[in-house]
Amino acid sequence: MSDLDFTEFDADGLSALEKIYLFSRSHAGFHRVFIVHALPRYLDVDHVTPAEAVEYVLPLLNGLALDEDEAVKEALAAELLPIVWWFITHCRLVEEDFSTPQQDTILEQLAEQSPELAGVTPIPVQAFTPILGTLLLSQNTLVGGPARHAVVQLLKRIRHAEEREDGHPVTLPTDNERPEPDYAVGLLGPPERHLFEHEIVHSVVIGMGRLDMPDVDDGPLSNISTPRSQGGHHETHIEHHPHSGHDMRPATPPIPADAPDSTTAGSTPLAAPSSTPDSYFPVMPVAPHGTPAPSPSASPRRKPSDLPEQRDATSPMADEDDISEEAAVGRLSSMSLMAAVTASGTLKEETKTAFVTEVERVGRDPVYWVRREAAFAVGALAKVVPDELVISSLLPLFESLYQDPIWHVRHSVLFALPAILSRLPPNRRRSLALDVILPLSSDESPTVRSAVLEALGEVMHTFIDLEDGPPRELLDMFIGVRGGGAEAATVIQPDASSTIQSPISASSRTSYNPGAEPQTDVDIYDDPARPLVCAFNFPAVALTLGRSRWPELRNLYLTLSQSSSFKVRLTLAASLGEIAKIIGPTNAREDLMDVWRASISADDTEVRLKATECAAVFVRALAPPEQVAALGEIEVGVTSGKLRGWREREEVMKSLASFLDISGCEDILRRLLMQGLGDRVSAIREAAVSATPAFVKAWRYMPRLITGLREGIRALAHSDSYRERTTFVTCEQAVLVSTESDFVLFDEGFWDILSHLSRDPIVDVRIRVARLLVTISTDHVNDAPIMARALTLAERLEQDSSQDVRAFARSIRSRSESVAPRSPWEMEAPKSAITFSRPPPLAPS
Known part of the structure; x- marks a missing residue:
């Protein structure tokens, strides 16, 4: 072999x-x-x-x-x-x-x-x-x-x-998950x-x-075999041994010659310090309790020979270090997996208790990147464990973590803060939020200060159930009002003595301090990312304060709307609908309409797309006059070509049905529908076809509106463009498979037009007609007058030059001659404007 x-x-x-x-x-x-x-x-x-x-x-x-x-x-x-x-x-x-x-x-x-x-x-x-x-x-x-x-x-x-x-x-x-089979x-x-x-x-x-x-x-x-236990740091390469014959005995596991050097936890949003010595595992000799060590560095896969100094793997001290390092990586992986399992919602009560006990132990680990990962597990567990466990076990651990001397740990704590706050009584919630946010907002680490700003909206949202809302200090920090608690906050200084001493070269050892980070003079109020973070968190803060307190946020919103940043404008456009629902029609008229107009006519395709995606929610949150005005802006965008991206026009067509109960805009909606039915992009036409049955249902008993709609759709049948003629057939089919089928079947003009199209010079049109007749004969096989009309057209199509057309037509006659139970292919009526299928098999006679 x-x-x-x-x-x-x-x-x-x-x-x-x-x-x-x-x-x-x-x-x-x-x-x-x-x-x-x-x-x-x-x-x-x-x-x-x-x-x-x-x-x-x-x-x-x-x-x-x-x-x-x-x-x-x-x-x-x-x-x-x-x-x-x-x-x-x-x-x-x-x-x-x-x-x-x-x-x-x-x-x-x-x-x-x-x-x-x-x-x-x-x-x-x-x-x-x-x-x-x-x-x-x-x-x-x-x-x-x-x-x-x-x-x-x-x-x-x-x-x-x-x-x-x-x-x-x-x-x-959840919203992002498919149902479990x-x-x-x-x-x-x-x-x-x-x-x-x-x-x-x-x-x-x-x-x-x-x-x-x-x-x-x-x-x-x-x-369990880890890279050190496999001898991953040795130079020797043990080959994959060949085997003879067809021996089915299990193979001896191969010993790798090299190993990956990547991140340990994939769940943490924070990369390891860039100044960490490049090694497979972080170097962690024996150190006093509370002493942190460098995190595994994220670097490309490297062979052991590429690493800096390698220790003698045969020495007893090296063995102890190896065990300590592997155990620390195990604790980190355990915390990462624990957070993932907890977030999946599959925990029993005894499992929750066991997890909390383990997090309490690991959360006080001497290795800072293990404590950092434990903070994420604290946040996940705080959402699901009983209140008494949160207060008695997780809260004391959290209080020790947010005062950690290493900025990486303080940074990760901010992601767990909202989950902890949501489980505390009001007074304790308020005091803990201030105790954490105010000091960390002036932290020595710019990464921590930026994370405070990112977490602020979610932290404030935990006070939504309180009548007086979030603490004033937090609102001032979000709005950008300097002073108060932010200036009086105490800066947490790292304990230089807590830095672990590494047995690597002296230059590397002195240049690395996991508790330190390059400092900047930019505070949380001058952070370059502040406009984008505030725009992203604005819906949560507005919802927390409610409609009555919108004036407190108005100036900040208007300032953000004037931002030249593409990302800020994109974020505001995406949230227009939700903001309008929160602040009400009056405030929306005064403060949001200009933002809407700027977004729907923006030069950036992404901004226009976000505005059209939220159009249904935004327009319905407005007062009637502004609703008509907003729909007018949409019509101008579609007809003038400002909405030049096909996805934007598709979103408009998808939202048309939601506007049908708005009075005063019927003509605008009809013109938009006809614009969509005649669009050159098939996806837009299909979206418009899907909206047609809703129009018929809403306007059926309004003679002026339904007549205008019927005439507009019939005009497609007489168009010089074969694409519009096929769109007519597809529209009629969409109505036929809805609850309004009699609106089509009892219209004399429908059968005359169908007869005319059965002789169309374009084969695709005739195939559409034949498939439409199959749908009619399937659903009305026992209705003699309708079947007689369908058979008359089918006789002509049976003589068609296209084999596909003839196959559909013959299946109609076979069905009429023998009213047999419908086969699965007959049960499924075509609903897509761009779907073609093979000719059906002949029904049994």
């Missing part, structure tokens, strides 16, 4: 199991990447039995998790969710961990104790713990990120299965789900943070 050329390998003659084994042991990395991506299909479709998968495939997964090629681990992390789900649903999870020599004996004992296990392949519940741990601890974000996602999704699927089985309402997805659970019954969830929560999520604790030494996580 050592001489086997996989590029000429005839894999078609092998079983799925043989393919899995041979490709996973290939010398070529792309073969191993291929088999990892193909593994879910091989397991699910190609009939690999659970017994074979446990005996042969599972050991290969352990080797692939330790592969020297980062691309292989990236592929495994990406496919981890379907692979793990297949194993736990096709095998019976058991607590016992059995080794190969004793497997048969243990299986017999299990079968005797539990007869239902006979013939079922058991798998230890901790089988995937080392694989998950190894991938989660990777500093490569393309490995750690997907691995975190897999853990979160596994827990969500388990919770979804429990809700479905218990008959409880399934947790609804009902995945087959197979052998994953309630006891097995409890076992697996407990293993994931306690051995993976929490266990990663306890790699240096005695109770983990003999647990599943003791098998």
Whole structure:
């Protein structure tokens, strides 16, 4: 097998199991990447039995998790969710961990104790713990990120299965999520789900943070391999050994020669200090409690030989340092995963308590970047745990973190502040907000000061339920009023003695101070990002203060509206609708109409698009006179060509139906609809066609309006442009499949026009007519007068030169001759103006 050329390998003659084994042991990395991506299909479709998968495939997964090629681990992390789900649903999870020599004996004992296990392949519940741990601890974000996602999704699927089985309402997805499908659970019954969830929560999520604790030494996580434990810093390269024959014994995991050097947590929005010494793991020798250490640097993948000074890995001190560093990375990864799992909303009450206990412990870690990650977990947990846990456990930890001597930690605390405040009683909420925001607004770190400004809107929004609103000091800071608490704030100075001493070169050691950051004289009121941040937070602050306090924000809003910054104008345009709803018609007329006009006619395409996207909300929030004026601005933009981007015009067409109950603008709406139906862009025409049934329904009993609409649509049928003639047919079809079908069917002019178009010189028009007749005959097969009209037109179309037209026409006659149950293709009426389908099969006669 050592001489086997996989590029000429005839894999078609092998079983799925043989393919899995041979490709996973290939010398070529792309073969191993291929088999990892193909593994879910091989397991699910190609009939690999659970017994074979446990005996042969599972050991290969352990080797692939330790592969020297980062691309292989990236592929495994990406496919981890379907692979793990297949194993736990096709095998019976058991607590016992059995080794190969004793497997048969243990299986017999299990079968005797539990007869239902006979013939079922058991798998230890901790089988995937080392694989998950190894991938989660990777500093490569393309490995750690997907691995975190897999853990979160596994827990969500388990919770979804429990809700479905218990008959409880399934947790609804958020706005950005798709509904969770009902995945087959197979052998994953309630006891097995409890076992697996407990293993994931306690051995993976929490266990990663306890790699240096005695109770983990003999647990599943003791098998986790990290770059240091793999010898990633050694120069020697151990090749991927060839194997002979078709031996199915698991491979010895390869030892990587190099390792990625990337971020450790992918969840933190803050990069590591740029002055951090470039090393695979941060150098962290033994230090007193409370002493921080540098964070892992975000740098390209490097070989050990490229690193600065390397320590002798054989010395006892180096071993201790390695263990300490790996344990710190484990605590960081644990906090990152804990925040992700918490945010997914899949926690049981006992899990929440366990997480809080672990965050309390890790939140006082001597390594500052571990504390930084713990702050994010505090914010996630504060949203879901009971109030008593927030006050008794999370609040004391939060108070220690916001006074941390390292600016990175103080920065991350600001992201957790709104979640903490929302769970506190009013008086405590007010005092904590001032205690945190005022000092940090004048922090020595410009990054912290900017973060205060970014968090200010969300912090103020936590006071929305209080009659007097947010503290005056916070409102003045948002508006930009200097003085008061901001000037009197105490600047937090870092403790220089807390900086850890690193055994790297003296020059690097003296140049790095994680508690310090290049300082600037620009305060929070002169921050260049202030206009954009205020524009982004404006809806939240306006909603918090309410309509009655709009005058306090008016000057700031008008100042922002005059900004020359593209991003500020874009943000204001996107929020026009929500601001108008909050401040009411009168204030909107005085302060927003000019901003609306400037946005809808702006030179920047993105600004115009945002204005049209919020047009439906904005116009409906105005008083009737301003509603007509705003719609007039839209009509001018469409007809004059100012809305020259097709997406802008499409958004206008999509919003037309929402304006139909506004009186006084009917003529404007009709002209806009006809403009859309005649547009040269198909997406705009389709949006206009979709709005047509709403117009018919709203105006059907208003003779003047419905007559004007009908005449406008009929004019399309007589147009010289075949595109407009097809648009007419599609409009009529859209009305036919709505609740207003009789409006079309009982109109004599409709049948005359349809007869005329059945002889159209353009085949696409005739195909549209034939498909429209299919729709009519499908829905009215028992209506003799209508079917007679349809058959008359179908007879002519049966003689058409186009085979597609003839096929549609013949299906109409077949249906009339034998009123049979409709087939699935007949049940689905075409609704798109640009959708063409193959001719239908003949209905059974």
